[in-house]
Amino acid sequence: MPDAPKILIIGYGNMSGAMLAGWLTAGEPAERFAVLNRSPKTAPAGVTVYRDLDEAVAAGSHNAVMLGFKPNQLNDVAPQIQALTGEGVAVYSLLAGLTIAQLKSAFPNAAAHIRVMPNLACRINRSPIILLENGLNADKRESTFTFFDALGTAVWLEEEGKFDLVTALAGSGPGFVYRFIDALAGAGADLGLEPAQAEALALAMVDGASALAAGETLSPGDLANRVASPGGMTREGLNVLDAENALQELLVETLRATAERGAELSADNG
Ligand SMILES: NC(=O)C1=CN([C@@H]2O[C@H](COP(=O)(O)OP(=O)(O)OC[C@H]3O[C@@H](n4cnc5c(N)ncnc54)[C@H](O)[C@@H]3O)[C@@H](O)[C@H]2O)C=CC1
């Protein structure tokens, strides 16, 4: 079976689409990928698109499957894709909340089960990627890490109990940052700025501030203090955010609610 695809993506939506784009940008050959999606969707040139399960089974040419559908679909989809997740096949799961034990139970014949938590910045190869595995040998662990690291910065997590929390911070995180940018721009507009200008300024500011902090040895907390010139303007604004630890408390509740939803998604698939 010459030039056969090696990664079969089942459920080609926003997240797996961003990952595929990132891998192609990183130089992975398009021929290494195939997609199987419920609704018709165009894939990048060179990527194999299967119209249905039978076609994917007949090709039988992958050694890894990436699950890119919704967590609440696992019970429906798993029985249909047993023939695609058999001996020698690694299962990469994007399914938020679903545990290694649930993946092993859904795909008992697969060679290895790997939870993967990326975010949409995979599209520009700038996502953190949290990985947790069961069943990989040392060589496969290394090659798996390298494969996902091409999408940004991969990191192994050893404690599965923390997976929902890192999902909240790093997977859902862009949603919270976008809400912050939107609220900042909205606040500027409420106080008199032209809305489009407020949004452009908020975006450019967050872009530069984040890039600067990423390359600094100072912590973000110390950088905040550096922005606040003694007796100047910024301190007054920080005092509002810091009063009774308001911002941090809000974010504790934000991450808690997000992580708790992961446990619910898992329980729903019990
Ligand atoms: N959107 C995000 O930022 C992130 C999403 N995830 C995870 O990624 C997964 C997908 O999320 P999104 O991409 O946001 O959703 P989405 O709705 O954009 O994509 C899901 C895709 O699965 C396809 N699909 C549904 N049932 C199918 C089936 N039986 N066979 C083949 N394809 C099927 C749909 O047609 C759709 O294209 C979820 O499990 C989510 O937890 C993880 C990290 C971040």
Ligand SMILES: O=C(O)[C@@H]1CCC=N1
């Ligand atoms: O909202 C969700 O469930 C997924 C997981 C992390 C980001 N999006």
